[in-house]
Amino acid sequence: GAVVSQHPSRVICKSGTSVKIECRSLDFQATTMFWYRQFPKQSLMLMATSNEGSKATYEQGVEKDKFLINHASLTLSTLTVTSAHPEDSSFYICSAREFGGLWTEAFFGQGTRLTVV
Amino acid sequence: TQLLEQSPQFLSIQEGENLTVYCNSSSVFSSLQWYRQEPGEGPVLLVTVVTGGEVKKLKRLTFQFGDARKDSSLHITAAQPGDTGLYLCAGARGDSNYQLIWGAGTKLIIKP
Numbered sequence: 001g002a003v004v005s006q007h008p009s010r011v012i013c014k015s016g017t018s019v020k021i022e023c024r025s026l027d028f029q030a031t032t033m034f035w036y037r038q039f040p041k042q043s044l045m046l047m048a049t050s051n052e053g054s055k056a057t058y059e060q061g062v063e064k065d066k067f068l069i070n071h072a073s074l075t076l077s078t079l080t081v082t083s084a085h086p087e088d089s090s091f092y093i094c095s096a097r098e099f100g101g102l103w104t105e106a107f108f109g110q111g112t113r114l115t116v117v
Numbered sequence: 118t119q120l121l122e123q124s125p126q127f128l129s130i131q132e133g134e135n136l137t138v139y140c141n142s143s144s145v146f147s148s149l150q151w152y153r154q155e156p157g158e159g160p161v162l163l164v165t166v167v168t169g170g171e172v173k174k175l176k177r178l179t180f181q182f183g184d185a186r187k188d189s190s191l192h193i194t195a196a197q198p199g200d201t202g203l204y205l206c207a208g209a210r211g212d213s214n215y216q217l218i219w220g221a222g223t224k225l226i227i228k229p
Binding site: 004006034041042043044046049091093095105106107108109110111113 | 157160
């Protein structure tokens with residue numbers, strides 16, 4: 001399967017600072033990447049859909065000014081958590097889809113455990 | 118709003134037993150994927166089913182897509198401790214957005 005690399009895997013930051021998470025598709029081009037947030041023992045919650053070269057589409061309730069998404073190339077999307085607060089602590093996961101045919105599959109990064117202290 | 122109801126949410130059984138996880142919806146999906154996730158890691162794709170009535174086997178795991186492409190099941194035969202993890206189903210919509218509709222997940226624990 002296709003490989004998606006997410007970095008960093010863990011990050012601890014102080015309240016008020018910003019944190020950038022990178023998501024790279026290593027062996028395919030991903031015109032669309034998805035950013036998820038996952039709480040302990042729960043399923044994935046879609047935050048936003050990132051399209052290369054255009055603005056991201058945010059899900060209802062997700063603050064676009066707080067969670068900045070940039071998809072500058074076909075292999076890289078970044079999520080920046082701005083002015084982080086302890087309630088932003090969570091597991092963030094990106095996925096990328098390689099389009100083709102009538103169906104598509106999503107390949108996921110390893111996830112980033114963010115802890116805001 | 119499309120929903121994908123996954124059940125059970127939690128299952129703890131002894132090694133060697135069989136189990137089935139279900140994902141049901143009132144909506145039709147163009148495809149349905151099953152993922153397995155370990156703690157602290159991203160989900161890993163197990164299988165994609167596309168055709169109504171399709172059955173796919175992956176060693177001791179059997180995946181089935183309903184005839185109407187509204188539901189799917191995952192059956193594990195002779196479960197082993199290594200099968201422990203969070204299993205997630207996700208249905209793909211057929212529109213251009215290609216978003217996935219996620220089930221709530223099934224936390225599976227196989228006791229030795």
